[in-house]
Amino acid sequence: MEELGLDYEIKHYKRDTKTSLAPPELKEVHPLGKSPVITDGELVIAETGAIVEYVVGKYGEGRLVPQPGTPEHLRYTYWMHAAEGTVMPLMVMTLIFNRIETGAPWLVRPIAKAISGQVKAGYLGPNINAVLGHMEAELGRTAWFAGEEFSAADVQMSFPLEAAGARLEFRESYPKLQAFLDAIHARPAYVAALKKGGPYSLLRG
Numbered sequence: 210m211e212e213l214g215l216d217y218e219i220k221h222y223k224r225d226t227k228t229s230l231a232p233p234e235l236k237e238v239h240p241l242g243k244s245p246v247i248t249d250g251e252l253v254i255a256e257t258g259a260i261v262e263y264v265v266g267k268y269g270e271g272r273l274v275p276q277p278g279t280p281e282h283l284r285y286t287y288w289m290h291a292a293e294g295t296v297m298p299l300m301v302m303t304l305i306f307n308r309i310e311t312g313a314p315w316l317v318r319p320i321a322k323a324i325s326g327q328v329k330a331g332y333l334g335p336n337i338n339a340v341l342g343h344m345e346a347e348l349g350r351t352a353w354f355a356g357e358e359f360s361a362a363d364v365q366m367s368f369p370l371e372a373a374g375a376r377l378e379f380r381e382s383y384p385k386l387q388a389f390l391d392a393i394h395a396r397p398a399y400v401a402a403l404k405k406g407g408p409y410s411l412l413r414g
Contacts, residue, residue: 211398211405212364213268219406258289258365265361273361281356284347288354288362296344296369299337303376306333341373341383348385359396367393 210217222235222244231242239246243255247264254260265273275281306325313321344366347354355362370390373379380387393399403409 210264211402212273212396213264215264215268221407256293257368258293261361261365262289269361273359273364275355275358275360281358281360285355285360285362289365292362292365292369296340296366297372299333299340300369300372300376303329303333303337307376337373337377341377341379341386344370345383345385348389353389363389363393 222232224230225232231244235244235246236242238248239253239255241255245257245260246253246255247260248254249263249267254263275285306328310318310322310325344354351357353359353363354366367390370386373386374390
C-alpha cells in the first residue's frame, strides 16, 4: 500500500502470550483469526497472497505487476505462490521443531531433541538449503524475483526471507538473498510502513 501511495489504517492484534494464537478480537474479523487480514468496505480478505493480488488488482493501475504473457509475468506468478506454498511451510516447521526441543517436559526432552534433530537433518535442512539455493540462483539472473523491475512478488517474498533471516544466518552463504533484504529495507515505502505501523519482531525459535 505504501508502494502504491494508498491511504490505510493499521490495527494491531496481540497474540496470546502463552499459545501464540490469535486473540478473540481478531476472530471477530475473520473466523480463523488469520493475520494479516484487511477490510475494504464490506470485504474481508485474508491470506497474504490474496491480499497483495487484491490490492494491486484494484488499486495498482498496472503498477507492480509485469505485463501478462511475458516471461516476467510467469516468474511473478510463480513467486507469488512459492512464498507461502514452498518457503513459509519450511520456516514454520523449523519454528515448531525448535520449540519442541526447548518446550518439551524435561523427562522427555532428550527424546524430543533426538526426533527433532532427525527431522531437521533428514528433511528440513536439505529442503531449506535447496530452496535458499534456488532463490539465490534466481536473484543471480535478475535484480528482483520477477525480473529487472520491482514487483508485488518482491513484496510477497520479503516476509519469508525475513523469517529465514530470523532463523538462519545467510549473509555469507547467500549474499544475494541478503542483498535483496537490504534493498527491501532501504525502500522508502518499507521505511514509511514501519514508521506508520511500528517495528515488529518475528517469532523466533
